[in-house]
Amino acid sequence: MEGALIDRILSGHKELFMDLIRPHQRTVYATVFSLLANKEDAEDVAQDALLKALARLNQFRKESTFGTWLIQIAINEARMRNRRQWRIPMLSLTDDKDKDHAKAYVPKDFEDWREIPSTALERVEVRDALVKALGSLARHYREAFVLRDIHELSISETSAILGISPGAVKSRLRRARLMLRDILAPGLAQDGRLGWAFKEVRKPWE
Amino acid sequence: MGIGCEQVWVDISDYIDDDLDPNQRAALDQHFVECRRCTALLNGTRNVIGLYRDPRVLAPPDGFHERLYRRLEENTTSSRRSFLAWALTAAAAVPVGLALFSVRRLMLPTHDKGTPATERDVRQVPETVAISQDQDDKVFHLAGCSHLHGKPTFLSVKEAIREGYTPCIYCIGKAQPKKNS
Numbered sequence: 138m139e140g141a142l143i144d145r146i147l148s149g150h151k152e153l154f155m156d157l158i159r160p161h162q163r164t165v166y167a168t169v170f171s172l173l174a175n176k177e178d179a180e181d182v183a184q185d186a187l188l189k190a191l192a193r194l195n196q197f198r199k200e201s202t203f204g205t206w207l208i209q210i211a212i213n214e215a216r217m218r219n220r221r222q223w224r225i226p227m228l229s230l231t232d233d234k235d236k237d238h239a240k241a242y243v244p245k246d247f248e249d250w251r252e253i254p255s256t257a258l259e260r261v262e263v264r265d266a267l268v269k270a271l272g273s274l275a276r277h278y279r280e281a282f283v284l285r286d287i288h289e290l291s292i293s294e295t296s297a298i299l300g301i302s303p304g305a306v307k308s309r310l311r312r313a314r315l316m317l318r319d320i321l322a323p324g325l326a327q328d329g330r331l332g333w334a335f336k337e338v339r340k341p342w343e
Numbered sequence: 344m345g346i347g348c349e350q351v352w353v354d355i356s357d358y359i360d361d362d363l364d365p366n367q368r369a370a371l372d373q374h375f376v377e378c379r380r381c382t383a384l385l386n387g388t389r390n391v392i393g394l395y396r397d398p399r400v401l402a403p404p405d406g407f408h409e410r411l412y413r414r415l416e417e418n419t420t421s422s423r424r425s426f427l428a429w430a431l432t433a434a435a436a437v438p439v440g441l442a443l444f445s446v447r448r449l450m451l452p453t454h455d456k457g458t459p460a461t462e463r464d465v466r467q468v469p470e471t472v473a474i475s476q477d478q479d480d481k482v483f484h485l486a487g488c489s490h491l492h493g494k495p496t497f498l499s500v501k502e503a504i505r506e507g508y509t510p511c512i513y514c515i516g517k518a519q520p521k522k523n524s
Contacts, residue, residue, distance in 0.1 A: 155412055162408065167401040180404055184411050188418060244352055244384050252390050258399045267400050286392050287401065292362075311356035314388050321394075322387040 139203050147195055154191050161204050162187075164288055165211045171283035172215035174272040186214040208288065209298055212280075242312055245319045253321065270320040274313055281309035282317070346370045351381045359389060471497050474508060481508050488514035 142157050158165075165186055170179040190210050197206055257263045271279055284295040285306070296303045351374050357363050358371050375382045394400060472483040477493025483503040484491040490513045 151415075154415065155408070158411075159408070162403050162411075163398060163401065166403040166407070170401060176404065180407060180410075183403065183407075184414055187411060188414060191415070242352060243349075246380050246383075252386065253394060255394065255397055258394065258397050264400050267394060271395070271401075282395075283401075287395050289396070292360075307356065307362075311353075314356055314359070314392065315352070315384075317395075318384065318388045318391045321391050322383075 140199060143194060143197065143203070146191075151191070154194075157203075158187050158190070158207070161207050164204055165207055167283055167287050168208050168211040169215045170268070171271070171279040172212065172219065172276060174276070174279065176268070178218065182215050182218050183211065185218075186211040189214060204288070205290065205294060205298070208284070208290075212298060242315055244315045245322070251323075267321070270317055273320070274316055278309050278313035278316065281306055282313035285310050286314070345373050345377065348374075348378060348381055351375075351378070352384070355381075355385060355388065358385070359392070470499055472500055472503055472510075473497050474503060482511045483508040484511040485514040490514065 139157065142153055146153050146157060162183075166179060166183040169183045169186065170176070173179050173182065186207070190207055193210070197203065201209075253263075258267075271282070274282070280299055281295060284290045284298060285292070290298070292303045292306050295306045299306065301309075351371055354363060354367060354371060358368065361368075363371070375385060469485065471486075473486050473488070473491055473495040474483050475491055475493040476496050482490075483498075483500070484495075486495070486497070488511055490511055
């Protein structure tokens with residue numbers, strides 16, 4: 138189905154490209170966000186990546202899925218943007234990869250943990266809080282989390298895309314999951330409003 | 344003897360991914376039965392992963408698809424324009440080249456460097472030619488000639504001839520030796 142659509146686009150029906158990428162827009166946007174942690178830049182770069190995908194569609198070899206191929210383009214595009222932009226280095230306690238990997242992570246103990254139901258995601262402030270929480274992690278944790286837990290790529294696919302060992306993927310993923318859980322676990326307040334964790338992104342490990 | 348909480352924190356991510364060997368998994372299962380804190384950690388982590396997998400989270404902003412469509416249209420249109428511009432330029436270059444070639448062959452064999460050109464001779468030259476404001480050589484050139492030095496002034500061919508200018512032998516054509524009559 139997707140392959141046939143690609144063949145038709147390559148034969149000149151460029152207008153079908155929008156149909157081809159519609160199911161992958163979130164994949165590309167989330168991937169770019171995982172590197173840039175900035176919504177405005179993420180839209181711009183995600184669109185650049187999709188246009189680049191159209192320009193290079195004849196290079197898609199169908200050895201991987203189209204979605205995985207798009208992710209690779211999105212990552213390259215976001216990395217190029219990061220290189221082009223002058224950025225003041227941001228210091229983060231989660232950014233010391235060696236230090237992080239060397240010691241065990243101690244998750245925060247929330248006695249009053251409450252599950253956040255998926256219905257809460259209807260509220261834009263809850264969705265924004267999740268995005269903000271993800272954006273507060275160091276980039277290498279965001280990348281591993283987005284590829285594994287949002288795009289549901291395998292460890293080996295994530296390892297290949299990021300150019301790191303499967304062990305490093307697992308290690309980063311574990312940290313990312315536990316840190317996000319620590320930020321978000323307090324959940325919603327009893328009256329249904331956002332709990333303290335949503336009002337501002339905290340880093341319990343600091 | 345069961346495993347401690349610290350070992351659970353190390354293995355919990357692989358447990359969620361079902362990436363532990365059966366013995367390790369059984370040890371964690373047993374620990375969760377006994378430890379309320381680690382059970383809360385497991386459930387909380389699964390809850391968070393489940394939330395992020397929801398397509399509403401990290402969805403592209405409203406209007407993303409439309410803005411992308413517009414950019415796609417613009418790119419396609421500009422590509423077409425670029426191609427059209429290239430084709431028109433190429434098409435225009437052909438007669439200009441032919442005209443210059445014709446000028447070299449047909450116009451100048453009849454007079455030499457020192458002989459002022461006549462209107463009949465320069466019938467193939469463009470209507471406007473260039474002379475130098477800084478040289479006193481009384482030669483007119485096609486615009487862009489490498490032998491046109493200094494600041495150029497543009498004037499009609501008729502005017503150039505009337506003022507006694509002769510065509511440049513490099514950009515318009517080689518002069519033939521003057522025949523003695």
